Amino acid sequence: MNTAKLMQGNEACTIGALTAGLNFYAGYPITPSTEIAELCSEELPKIGGKFIQMEDEIASMAAIIGASLAGCKAMTATSGPGFSLMQENIGYAAIAEIPVVIINVQRVGPSTGMPTSPAQGDVMQARWGTHGDHPIVVLAPGNVRECFDLTIRAFNIAEKYRVPVIVLTDEVIGHMREKVVLPDISKLKIENRIRPKSKNDYKPFEGDAETLVPPMADFGTGYRYHVTGLSHDVTGFPTNKGEIAGKQLERLLKKIERAEPELRDYFTESTDDCEILVVSFGSSAMSSLSAVRKARSQGIKVGLFRPKTIWPFPVEPLKAIAEKTTTIIVPEMNAGQLIYEIERIAGCNKHVMGIHKLNGELFKPDEIYNAIVQGARK
Numbered sequence: 001m002n003t004a005k006l007m008q009g010n011e012a013c014t015i016g017a018l019t020a021g022l023n024f025y026a027g028y029p030i031t032p033s034t035e036i037a038e039l040c041s042e043e044l045p046k047i048g049g050k051f052i053q054m055e056d057e058i059a060s061m062a063a064i065i066g067a068s069l070a071g072c073k074a075m076t077a078t079s080g081p082g083f084s085l086m087q088e089n090i091g092y093a094a095i096a097e098i099p100v101v102i103i104n105v106q107r108v109g110p111s112t113g114m115p116t117s118p119a120q121g122d123v124m125q126a127r128w129g130t131h132g133d134h135p136i137v138v139l140a141p142g143n144v145r146e147c148f149d150l151t152i153r154a155f156n157i158a159e160k161y162r163v164p165v166i167v168l169t170d171e172v173i174g175h176m177r178e179k180v181v182l183p184d185i186s187k188l189k190i191e192n193r194i195r196p197k198s199k200n201d202y203k204p205f206e207g208d209a210e211t212l213v214p215p216m217a218d219f220g221t222g223y224r225y226h227v228t229g230l231s232h233d234v235t236g237f238p239t240n241k242g243e244i245a246g247k248q249l250e251r252l253l254k255k256i257e258r259a260e261p262e263l264r265d266y267f268t269e270s271t272d273d274c275e276i277l278v279v280s281f282g283s284s285a286m287s288s289l290s291a292v293r294k295a296r297s298q299g300i301k302v303g304l305f306r307p308k309t310i311w312p313f314p315v316e317p318l319k320a321i322a323e324k325t326t327t328i329i330v331p332e333m334n335a336g337q338l339i340y341e342i343e344r345i346a347g348c349n350k351h352v353m354g355i356h357k358l359n360g361e362l363f364k365p366d367e368i369y370n371a372i373v374q375g376a377r378k
Helices: 009-020 034-047 057-069 080-085 087-095 123-128 144-161 171-175 242-263 284-297 315-322 338-346 365-376
Strands: 004-008 024-027 050-053 074-078 101-106 137-139 165-170 177-181 266-269 276-279 302-307 309-311 327-332 351-356
Touching: 004 009, 004 144, 009 034, 009 074, 009 101, 009 144, 009 165, 009 171, 024 034, 024 057, 034 050, 034 074, 057 074, 057 080, 057 087, 074 080, 080 087, 080 101, 101 144, 101 171, 123 165, 123 309, 137 144, 144 165, 144 171, 144 177, 144 242, 165 171, 266 284, 266 315, 276 284, 276 315, 276 365, 284 302, 284 327, 284 365, 302 315, 302 365, 315 338, 327 338, 327 365, 338 351, 351 365
Parallel strands: 024 050, 024 074, 074 101, 101 165, 137 165, 276 302, 276 327, 327 351
Antiparallel strands: 004 177, 137 309, 266 302
């Protein structure tokens, strides 16, 4: 019988990672993510894994890339300035198709900002922080239990599709403690990367005909192949031929586009008949849910759409709900980022209203409730 435990969000991320098979962590401590590194430093040596405190976040990202190439399930965790420093190597992981997991516990920025206060200002950076077109998957837990669940899912996606995956939490989710009942670990599905079956004529970047994902050989197992951040052909060696480079990049993007129906994950409440829709994620969604339930109790037809997969965004499910609504409200602890994606999906004939906070404070339910009431009067 599973027992309940009082658990912090950062702790749940760590336990989820260990459950998924994490055996290598490299990182640099930074508030509000440090508990993840602390717990990994305690737990990984117990199972024969490796923990390394690096000199900075650039090196941390490079170390987990190297560990993954050697066959490890590798992760780092960071926030704010550290996430900015990781961007170049996140691009390297994307073009070289190296499965890694990055947990970003968001805080107020820019620069050093307010290290102990929550924010959601890294939504667009998580998608477009490294330059060029690139594949990326971003998951956003909305409570402590989901920190556990979505960290496991992040590893599964990274391994299955050979792509870097970001778990985007924030200071409130990371430091909040909730009663959590973990599932039976033996019944969880854990994905492992597909490895090649033969050393003969191994092409490390030749995608599978159906999934477009190539098998991945571990360094040190007798497979000789080249890894580079340069545009490359199926052998991994650099190429300046536009046709070859273009086809490889198209494959990287298409493997995630093709997998989007499987990747999409979201929560809805009271959306069957809603005229007003609140779209909210992460810690803001907790206040949004309270506000929606209060408004419903007073006869206002309002619903909640909470994406757990932020990128690629679950376009079709939101579009189907948005078609029935007149007003969409998007609360974010930033100056307005996800709202641009919502406006694109909803179309120009919908009233999309943003509620923004930049002061490092969580939304109060009544702040969102008042916006719902305002929307109902239109």
